[in-house]
Structures are given as structure tokens and as C-alpha cells.
Amino acid sequence: MFLTLxxxxxxxxxxxxxxxxxxxIGAAIGGYAGDALPVARAIAQVADRLITHPNVLNGAQLYWxxxxxLYVEGYGLDQFAAGRWxxxxxxxxxxxxILDQAIEPELRLRHLxxxxxxxxxxxxxxSEYVLTDAPLGVSxxxxxxxxxxxxxxxPDSLLRAAERLIRQAKAEAIAVIARFPDDTESxxxxxxxxxxxxxxxxxxxxxxxxxxxxxFQIPCAHAPALAPLPLDxxxxxxxxxxxxxxxxxxxxxxxxxxxxxxxxxxxxxxDLTAAEVDAVVTPLSACGGGALLALAGSQVRLIAVAENQxxxxxxPEPLGLAATQVRSYLEAVGALVAQRAGIDPRALGSELExxxxxAVGLSQISCN
Amino acid sequence: xxxxxxxxxxxxxxPPGGVxxxxxxxxxxxxxxxxxxxxxxxYSAIExxxxxxxxxxxxxxxxxxxxxxxxxxxAIVTLGNSPVVPNADA
Numbered sequence: 001m002f003l004t005l006x007x008x009x010x011x012x013x014x015x016x017x018x019x020x021x022x023x024x025i026g027a028a029i030g031g032y033a034g035d036a037l038p039v040a041r042a043i044a045q046v047a048d049r050l051i052t053h054p055n056v057l058n059g060a061q062l063y064w065x066x067x068x069x070l071y072v073e074g075y076g077l078d079q080f081a082a083g084r085w086x087x088x089x090x091x092x093x094x095x096x097x098i099l100d101q102a103i104e105p106e107l108r109l110r111h112l113x114x115x116x117x118x119x120x121x122x123x124x125x126x127s128e129y130v131l132t133d134a135p136l137g138v139s140x141x142x143x144x145x146x147x148x149x150x151x152x153x154x155p156d157s158l159l160r161a162a163e164r165l166i167r168q169a170k171a172e173a174i175a176v177i178a179r180f181p182d183d184t185e186s187x188x189x190x191x192x193x194x195x196x197x198x199x200x201x202x203x204x205x206x207x208x209x210x211x212x213x214x215x216f217q218i219p220c221a222h223a224p225a226l227a228p229l230p231l232d233x234x235x236x237x238x239x240x241x242x243x244x245x246x247x248x249x250x251x252x253x254x255x256x257x258x259x260x261x262x263x264x265x266x267x268x269x270x271d272l273t274a275a276e277v278d279a280v281v282t283p284l285s286a287c288g289g290g291a292l293l294a295l296a297g298s299q300v301r302l303i304a305v306a307e308n309q310x311x312x313x314x315x316p317e318p319l320g321l322a323a324t325q326v327r328s329y330l331e332a333v334g335a336l337v338a339q340r341a342g343i344d345p346r347a348l349g350s351e352l353e354x355x356x357x358x359a360v361g362l363s364q365i366s367c368n
Numbered sequence: 369x370x371x372x373x374x375x376x377x378x379x380x381x382x383p384p385g386g387v388x389x390x391x392x393x394x395x396x397x398x399x400x401x402x403x404x405x406x407x408x409x410x411y412s413a414i415e416x417x418x419x420x421x422x423x424x425x426x427x428x429x430x431x432x433x434x435x436x437x438x439x440x441x442x443a444i445v446t447l448g449n450s451p452v453v454p455n456a457d458a
Contacts, residue, residue, distance in 0.1 A: 022428065074426070082411065141396065143442050145430035151394045151444075156451040159392070163452045207394055207444050210425045215450055288429025288439070290411065297408025318432040319439075320407035 014048035015340045016272070018081075018300075020282040022289050023055040023074065024148035024202035026311040029329065031199055032192065033241035034059025034251065039329045043281065044069055046336050049272070051087070053077055054209070054221040054255060055202065059241035063251035070272070071255040073220050074291075075210035076262045080274055081291035085217070087260035087272040093219060095256050096127040096171025098161040102135035102179035103225045110246040111177055111225065118253045125257070127169035132157040136178045138208075140200050142188075146311035150204020152178075155211055162212050162220075173219040173256040174212050177249065180204070180224040193229075193243075195236025198311055219259035223248040279303055279339055281332050287321055288314035296321055301339055303332050392448040397421050403437040414441055422447045 019040055021030030030036025036056045041064060044050045050069045057063060057071055070087055072080065079085040097115055099108055118124045137153020152158060158176065165171040180201055183189055191197035205222040212220040228246060235243060242248060260272070267273060277300050282292060284304040292302070302323040304316055316323040324345065326332045338345045346352060401417050404410050418424040422445030431440045 025428075143396065143430070144398070145440075145442060147428070147430060147442060149396055149426075149442075149444055151396070155392045155394055155446070159450055159452050206426055210444075211394075211446070214423075214425060215452060286428075288432075288441075290414075290427060293407065293411040293414070293429070296410065297406070312428075312430055314429050314432055318403070318434050319410070319429070320405065 013278075014276070015046075015336075016049040016051065016277050016279075017043050017047040017336060018077075018277050018280045018291070019043055019050060019052040019056060020077075020280060020286075020289065020291060021056050021308070022283075022286050022310070023053075023206045024199055025286055026146065026198035027283055027286070027308055028310070029308045030056055031202075031310070032195055032236065032238035034062060035238040035241075037062075037064055039281075040064075040069065041066065042329065042333050043336065046333055046340065051077070051080075051272075051277070054252070057255055058221070058248070058251040060223075060248040061244040061250050062241045063254045065254060065258070071219070071221075071259040072262075073209050073213050073259075074206055075213040076219070078290040078294065079262070081277075081294035083274050083294070085262045085264050086267050088263045088268070089260045089270060089272070090172075090258060092125055093173040093257055093259060093261075094125045094127050094171055095173045095175055095253060096162075096165030096169050097129040097175045097177065098158065098165065099129055099131050100136045100138075100176075100178040100225065101132045101157075102137070103177065104179075107179075107225055107227070107246070111249055114247050114249045115253070118250065122254065122257075124253055126253070127165060127171045130161045130164050130169075132161045136208075138178050138180050138204050140181060140183075140204055142198070142200070146198060148198050148200050148203035150201075150207055152204075152207065152211075158208065158211060159215055162216055162218075166216060166218065171218075172261070173259055174216070175249065175252050175256055176208050176212065176220065176222045177225050177247075178208055178222065180226055182227045184227075184229060193232050193235055193239050195238040213262070217262050217264070219256055219262065221252045221256055221259075223252045274298070279336055281305065281329075281336070283308040283310050284315055284323075284325060285310045285313050287316040287319060287323070288312070292321070293319070303335050305329055305332050391451045392446050394425065395422060395445055395447060397443050397445055399441045399443065401439045401441055403432065403434070403439050410439070414439070417441070418443050418445060421445050
């Protein structure tokens, strides 16, 4: 009988990949309605563990549960990458939902029916819901660089609602539904529906969820409440998932139901720390995010995808980040397979230079 | 150069029984940060600069000026206190 020495046999270290597509920067892939989800599905096939964030996995009515994917909100990801928090996988979270007081009664009822549907059809555990004690007052902005962002008129009301869900309803994860401004005539919305430009809502959504995660160290994700849009025959496939129904909530509830808890202090067996991440996949033009910079200097391999263009131009080189640059996500998946197999990607090309002696006189920059 | 945020509305203490007081505000800021030779030090350097303007909530480097060795960072910071009392019983 022969013993096959598989990579899994030789190394018990689970191959862990972090997939980033920053929110609200007009990413050509992942800047619309969960349209980086196929990328996540592909990477989840070649990784033991995939860590990614709601912007990648949320397609409004559409989502794709993956047993080895960890759904982590962006603020939590930054803290994880910085080594301050660890991820603790769970079997199920009890989800508490915050509804913005500004949501009209009919639209509110639509969301309540989604919550009931998630309980009845998916078996998710939801606590009672909470209405905010004031309208949240979401306003949308675009920064000089073209990144979307936004503000809340009443962040305190959001935090009070979250506190009630956590302390009274024993919620273990928080979904927030804020009433966003309807701007049906705007050029930005028209472009978005055609798969161009930047998602004007995404930056404000991130502010909302970041605030809850920062204050309570609890999984959180956001779904905007909006009036239905008129039918558009030219709708881009990349934006289409958001026009299938009345709400954007199903994917959020599905994601939060198994989102890892965010823990600090001594790690328990099974907790996942930044030291266990093997590779990060990110758009080439968006290498200036907190999570990436926090991982700088570690052993993580950075794979930068050129095809996924964004509104930014922050490549890895001027930041001093070593990266494997690839053209597409297909190529990125190949790079991950090679890494997992312990193969130098250069060995897969047609040209391989002869080995060279170490140059004399070159000293490495000391960062101490 | 650091662009200062709009002034905070207020930093009041939570009044007994009050529920609609404004404690916290969100602000957008931009800041210039020195481009460091050691990338592993940039994360904490950026956080330190932003903390002078508030409590960083979300940030990213949005451009790099190599000739001047500067980074432009756009950020959302919060000013004021959370209305939530940590570990308080409901």
C-alpha cells in the first residue's frame, strides 16, 4: 500500500486567503451588486479558509453560503489584520435587526416580512427588532478622489438601538436597515445601474456598519432601504441583483447568521488570527487600505489584480509592498493554487533565468 | 497639511433620562502623511495622524505623491462621546 504525500499530509496549516474589494471605490469587479461573489466562490474552492467582507458576498436577494468562508465587516477586518482582534467561528448567531425610524410603514413591513421569511425558510435565528428612536439621517457624499462616503445625522440613535439589541434581546450580530435618500434621477445612479462609476451608497453603508462594529465588537452589516426603481431595460448584469425584490436584506441575514465573532484577549483553540493568513487578493489600484497596510511586513503574499480597476491609483510599489501582480482573478486563482502547492509561480512560465549569486554590497533596509 | 474637520456639534454629557441628545458626529477629513521607507510602520503612522483629528472609523490611502514622499489619506472620523455606557446593564 502506497502512502500519498498530499500537501495536507505534509502541512497541517490550513491555507487561508483574505479577499478584499474595498467598498465605494468603483471597483470594476465587486463595485456593484455582489458581483465579486463569483471570485469568492472560486477562491473558496482552492483555499481551506476564505476571509472576506459583506461588499464581496452581498448580492441583495442573492447570496451563496460557503462553509469555509468567514463574513467579516471591514472595521473588524482592519482590527483583525492589525492583530487586535481574532475571528472566532460560530455555528449560528442570533441576529438583531435595527430599523431606521425614517423608513415608511409599507417599506418597513417589506423588511419585517424578509425577516420572517429568513426565519421560516432558512431557519435563521432572529431576536426581536428595534426601531431607532430618531431618524438616522443618512446623507451621501463623494470625496475628491471619487470615493463614496456619507454621514449620519443621528449616530447616537443607531448606537442606542444596537445597545438595546445586545443587552436586552441578547443579539450576537446586528443587521442595520437605514433609509437612504432616493435619487432616481441622478447621473451616478444611472451609471451604477449600467455597471459604471462608483456605488454612491456604499461609503455611507460602511460608515454605519463600522460604527456598530467599533463600539460593540460584534458582527454587523447594513442593507439600505430604498423605494423600488422604475424598470430599466439596459440594466447591467453586475447591478441586477439589487433589483430583484423590495429589500437588500436577505444576503445580510444569511451572512451574519454564521459570521465569526470578533474577540480580543487570549485566543482559544479554533480562533483565527492574522498570523494564519497566507495570501491577500486585492485590486492592484487599491493597496492603501488599513487591512493591507496592517499586514505589511508579515509573511502574507499579496496578490494584486490589475484587471479590477477602481477610481483610485494606489499600487503596491510606491508603498513599499511586495506583490505578485496578476492580470485577472483567473490568474490570481492560479497563483493561489501554486502557493498552496509550494510551487514558485516563476516555474510555471516558459522563461526561467539561471540562478544567480547574491549581489555583494546590497543591504536590506532595517525597519527597527 | 491636515484639513481640519467641521466643528463638532457638541460634546455634552448624557443627561439623566435623555435619549435624543447628540453625543457623536461623523466627519470626513483628508490628511497628508509622510511616506515611510518601512511599510510596516505606515499603519500606525497613519492612525496617529488621524487620531489628532478624531477617532478613526474608516480610512484609506487614496493617492501617493512619490516626488514629495507623501501619502494622501481620506478618512471618516468621529468626534464626541459614544452615548453607550460600556458594560452597563440595560
